Amino acid sequence: MACSSPPCGICDSKQKCVPSTAWCFECNEGLCDECKEHHILNKASKSHGIIPVNEFQKLPCLIGDHKNCKDLTDINDVVCRIKSSNMMLEIENSMREVTADLQRIQKNRAGNLLSLKLHRQTIKQEIQKARQTVNNHFDRLGRTLLKELHIIENNERKKISKILASVERKEKEIDELQKSLVSAVLNMACNSPLCGICDFRQKCVPSTAWCFECNEGLCEECNGHHVLNKASKSHGIIPLNEYQKLPVSVLQIADSCKSHSEKYQAYCHEHECSCCTKCIIEEHKNCKDRTDIHDFISSIKSSNMILEIENSLREVTENLKKIHKNRTGNLLSLTLYKEDIEKEIRKSRYEMNEHFDRLERELLKELQTIENAERRKINKILESVERKQKEIDGLQISLAIIKQHASDLQTFLVSKQIETELVDTDRIIQSIQDNRELSDVIISYQTNDKMKSLGNISKFGEIVVQTSQRNMSLVRQKIKEAQTRVADKTKGSHGSFDHQYDIIKTEKDPCFIVTVKPSEDAFNFGLDGRYRLRLTSSCFILEDIEKMTSKCCWPYDIVRKYGKRGIEKEFAITVGRRNVLGEGTVEFKCSSLFHPGKIMRLFQIIIKKMQSDLKH
Numbered sequence: 001m002a003c004s005s006p007p008c009g010i011c012d013s014k015q016k017c018v019p020s021t022a023w024c025f026e027c028n029e030g031l032c033d034e035c036k037e038h039h040i041l042n043k044a045s046k047s048h049g050i051i052p053v054n055e056f057q058k059l060p061c062l063i064g065d066h067k068n069c070k071d072l073t074d075i076n077d078v079v080c081r082i083k084s085s086n087m088m089l090e091i092e093n094s095m096r097e098v099t100a101d102l103q104r105i106q107k108n109r110a111g112n113l114l115s116l117k118l119h120r121q122t123i124k125q126e127i128q129k130a131r132q133t134v135n136n137h138f139d140r141l142g143r144t145l146l147k148e149l150h151i152i153e154n155n156e157r158k159k160i161s162k163i164l165a166s167v168e169r170k171e172k173e174i175d176e177l178q179k180s181l182v183s184a185v186l187n188m189a190c191n192s193p194l195c196g197i198c199d200f201r202q203k204c205v206p207s208t209a210w211c212f213e214c215n216e217g218l219c220e221e222c223n224g225h226h227v228l229n230k231a232s233k234s235h236g237i238i239p240l241n242e243y244q245k246l247p248v249s250v251l252q253i254a255d256s257c258k259s260h261s262e263k264y265q266a267y268c269h270e271h272e273c274s275c276c277t278k279c280i281i282e283e284h285k286n287c288k289d290r291t292d293i294h295d296f297i298s299s300i301k302s303s304n305m306i307l308e309i310e311n312s313l314r315e316v317t318e319n320l321k322k323i324h325k326n327r328t329g330n331l332l333s334l335t336l337y338k339e340d341i342e343k344e345i346r347k348s349r350y351e352m353n354e355h356f357d358r359l360e361r362e363l364l365k366e367l368q369t370i371e372n373a374e375r376r377k378i379n380k381i382l383e384s385v386e387r388k389q390k391e392i393d394g395l396q397i398s399l400a401i402i403k404q405h406a407s408d409l410q411t412f413l414v415s416k417q418i419e420t421e422l423v424d425t426d427r428i429i430q431s432i433q434d435n436r437e438l439s440d441v442i443i444s445y446q447t448n449d450k451m452k453s454l455g456n457i458s459k460f461g462e463i464v465v466q467t468s469q470r471n472m473s474l475v476r477q478k479i480k481e482a483q484t485r486v487a488d489k490t491k492g493s494h495g496s497f498d499h500q501y502d503i504i505k506t507e508k509d510p511c512f513i514v515t516v517k518p519s520e521d522a523f524n525f526g527l528d529g530r531y532r533l534r535l536t537s538s539c540f541i542l543e544d545i546e547k548m549t550s551k552c553c554w555p556y557d558i559v560r561k562y563g564k565r566g567i568e569k570e571f572a573i574t575v576g577r578r579n580v581l582g583e584g585t586v587e588f589k590c591s592s593l594f595h596p597g598k599i600m601r602l603f604q605i606i607i608k609k610m611q612s613d614l615k616h
Contacts, residue, residue, distance in 0.1 A: 005053055008032035023056035025049040088403065091415055094422050095396055101429050102389045105438065109378045109385070112440050116378075120371050123445040124364065130447060131360050135353075137454055142349050146342065153338050160327050160334075166520060167327070171320045174313055193240070195219035210243040212236040213263075266290045269557060272576050289557075316581070319526070367443070374441045381437055388425050395421060510535045510602050513545070513591040517570070521584030525552060533588070535602055540573065554579065561585075562603060571599065 009029030011018040020030025024039065026048040031039055039045050196216030198205040207217025211226060213235040218226055226232050256263050257276035264274040269289040284290065395418045402414050432438055511534050516527045527542065531551060534541040540559070542552040554575050561574035565587065574585040590599070 005057075006030035008035050010035040020053050022050050023053050025051075087415060088399075088411075091399065091418055091422070095392055095399075095418070098422055098425050098429070099389065099392055099396075102385050102392070102425070105429070105432065106382060106385050106389070108438055108440075109382050113375060113378055113382075116371055116374060116441060116443065119443045120367060123367055123443065126445045127360060127363055127367075130451065131356060134356050134451070134454065137457075138349060138352055141457070142345055145345055149338060149341055149345075153334055156334055157331060160331055162520070163523065164324060164327050164331075166524070167320050167324050170524075171317070171324065174317050174320065193217035195222050197222045208240050209237050210240055212238075264293050267293050272578055370443055374443070377437070378441070381432060384428065388428065391421060392425065509537075510599075512599055514588040515591070516542075517587040517589060519585075519587060522586050524584060525581055525586060527552060527586060533599070535599070535606060537606065556606070562600065564597065564600060 005019045005021075006023070006029075008016075008018045008020045008031055009027065011032055018032040021033050022031045022036045023029075024031055024045070027039075027045070030053055031050070036050065039048065039050070193207045193210070193216075195203075195205045195207045195218055196214065198219055205219045208220050209218045209223045210216075211218055211232070214226075214232070217240065218237070223237065226235065226237065257274075257279060260276050260278040262276035262278060265277050266275045266280055266284075267273075267290065268275055268284050268287050269291065270287045271284065274293060275284050275290070280290070398414060399418060402411050511532050513530060514533045515530045516522050518528070522528065530545060532543040532545050532548075534543055539553050539555040541550050543550055554573065558576050558578045559573060560576045560583075562571070564571045569590040570587060571590070572585050572587045575583060577583045
């Protein structure tokens with residue numbers, strides 16, 4: 001049968017069910033009356049603590065968890081005093097204070113959550129503003145570089161176009177010398193010019209020949225008389241068909257003085273012009289370097305000068321075509337270079353955009369990560385606070401009900417439970433304060449120092465203008481020969497002076513290393529770079545330093561000016577129209593070993609020596 005109270009432990013081991021009347025704390029079992037008596041009399045157990053079983057059943061906590069506790073009070077005494085004491089009022093006040101603290105914590109953390117959102121929006125705006133600043137800065141740099149590229153390209157195009165214009169002008173001049181454009185000057189009623197003599201007789205007879213001295217056409221009959229006439233038999237007469245083949249530039253050459261309308265009688269080498277008798281008297285009477293024009297032209301057609309000039313014209317034409325092709329190609333390459341540079345600028349700009357876009361994405365991602373982490377911390381606190389607040393709210397409701405309806409014992413037990421909860425809640429609040437979990441979390445954006453120094457980046461890069469020497473061979477030998485031989489023929493009638501123009505180089509000739517400064521005249525003369533300047537007894541010679549070959553020769557009599565420039569170690573030489581390639585000025589810069597003053601002194605000594613030789 002089942003027992004109503006704990007069975008006696010000793011009897012239970014004998015398989016007897018005897019209710020216990022006492023409880024032994026040391027043996028931790030119940031005892032019936034008989035076994036209790038033996039238990040007390042037994043020497044081994046007579047000192048054990050034994051109480052009635054009904055008392056044991058009233059104090060299960062004492063028997064179990066609190067059997068060793070010394071600070072124990074009879075619950076009946078506490079229950080009797082609870083309603084007369086302030087315990088309930090203190091508990092209610094504590095609950096209100098804890099509730100207020102929890103509400104303040106909740107409001108604080110909720111406000112911090114809202115401020116985090118505002119901070120995130122502010123930081124995003126700052127990042128976007130910084131990104132826009134970067135974009136604007138690099139856009140401005142890109143525009144500046146493109147503008148610089150456009151200016152440089154235009155400047156280079158102007159230089160090349162200027163050269164092309166000069167080349168085209170020279171091509172036209174050479175072409176005009178080679179073309180047969182006689183129809184442009186023959187504006188007559190007949191297909192061929194009329195005979196001038198017959199026209200004077202009011203007869204319309206086509207001419208078959210042309211007299212340059214009379215500057216009129218001749219029919220066959222008049223041509224026969226013209227040749228036999230003593231006054232006109234020395235006139236230059238050519239068939240009309242040959243005359244019509246002459247270029248306009250030749251046809252327009254006047255054989256008489258424009259100022260005095262008289263025939264040319266002499267040629268002044270000092271002023272490089274033809275003179276009539278009146279010109280000699282009025283303007284050239286003190287000029288010593290004059291030649292009778294008839295002696296000068298008597299052998300000009302039988303000499304090789306015309307042939308050499310024709311060859312030179314062909315060579316110059318070929319050179320001009322090469323130069324034209326070269327510069328036109330450079331204009332095209334400039335366009336290609338510009339397109340390549342623009343592609344590089346756009347590529348650099350795209351790479352910068354990609355780089356800063358990636359930095360922006362990473363920074364925004366970092367911002368989101370940090371905000372989420374801080375939100376989780378705050379939400380964790382809010383959840384704990386809300387949970388405790390719900391518990392306190394439940395306890396407040398329970399306390400109000402117990403005060404009205406519960407027994408004194410129940411009131412005491414609930415009060416102690418509420419006290420425990422309040423202590424636990426206060427410990428949590430204190431822990432939150434001690435761990436500084438109520439401090440506002442502020443997230444902000446700090447600009448990288450390198451971003452602050454973006455203004456120091458004033459350029460993406462630089463547009464570099466380089467020159468690359470093309471392998472373009474220009475024909476120069478024939479032209480140089482023509483120069484020297486034309487110089488020889490200029491005074492060909494004075495046999496005693498011929499030795500002055502023979503180009504004889506000797507080891508004793510003064511030589512200087514010079515650099516030709518870039519200019520249009522230097523380009524037209526085909527001069528560029530460093531040369532050896534040799535001063536012979538008759539001319540200047542510019543030689544290739546390595547090959548020792550002549551690049552240019554200027555006889556002293558075609559040099560119009562020479563002298564030092566304003567800049568140290570620089571001087572210039574100006575040649576006149578008798579130079580085959582035309583007049584022009586070439587500027588030189590001496591090497592560090594020489595001074596232009598020495599060249600000038602030597603040049604003056606050579607000129608004085610030549611003048612002395614001429615007098616003798």
